[in-house]
């Protein structure tokens with residue numbers, strides 16, 4: 001299944017993207033895609049609902065805004081420097097254990113919403129990533145059992161303000177949490193839709209020029225390791241997001257570095273998870 005949410009920010013309705021490409025309204029199912037939904041076997045119940053109701057459900061008109069495919073989660077946990085080449089371009093060492101940081105859940109936004117350069121920012125940067133959505137509460141999970149805790153996957157752009165992240169003291173969270181810095185979607189794909197999450201091409205372009213072009217095969221720590229590892233330090237709740245890190249080609253890695261400015265267009269995708277497009281706008285516009 002491919003889950004979508006559509007409508008105005010904060011008023012999104014649930015929907016489904018069907019195999020034939022039709023987008024249907026699933027509001028008659030009666031639940032948003034949130035912690036309660038994922039934790040209460042919502043995916044199985046939604047599949048049963050779709051089997052009898054999808055054919056007759058209203059079609060979502062073209063041009064309607066897509067929101068993030070899940071309601072605001074309890075956590076967005078990100079993994080830093082999880083591609084060896086990206087660690088090198090950042091001048092960092094290859095991590096021996098996953099590096100974790102948080103992104104404020106208020107940064108979550110729709111896949112094609114504009115990205116707002118924060119007030120006072122000069123170093124807004126892009127990061128195409130594969131995101132995991134947790135389907136079942138996870139605490140002290142073994143790697144072998146990790147996939148039972150995964151609801152599915154989605155495309156994520158882990159926008160980052162490099163000065164806020166690295167020049168303002170303390171942790172990375174300051175540079176990762178600005179409003180609009182977490183476009184997610186266009187859809188959440190359940191694992192059966194995707195095949196091996198460690199064999200997916202991922203790419204990002206700025207103004208039509210390719211900046212990132214890699215494969216999740218380059219990840220240092222894979223999906224089972226990450227779910228298990230993170231669950232040793234915190235309880236992952238249904239609907240939580242883990243963003244698995246970005247490959248080389250971020251603006252910070254260029255010499256001299258290249259950052260986003262108002263008017264730029266960012267496009268990105270992960271194989272099997274669709275694509276996003278964000279227009280870059282100035283704060284206050």
Ligand code: ZN
Nearest residue numbers: 127158245246
């Ligand atoms: Zn990242």
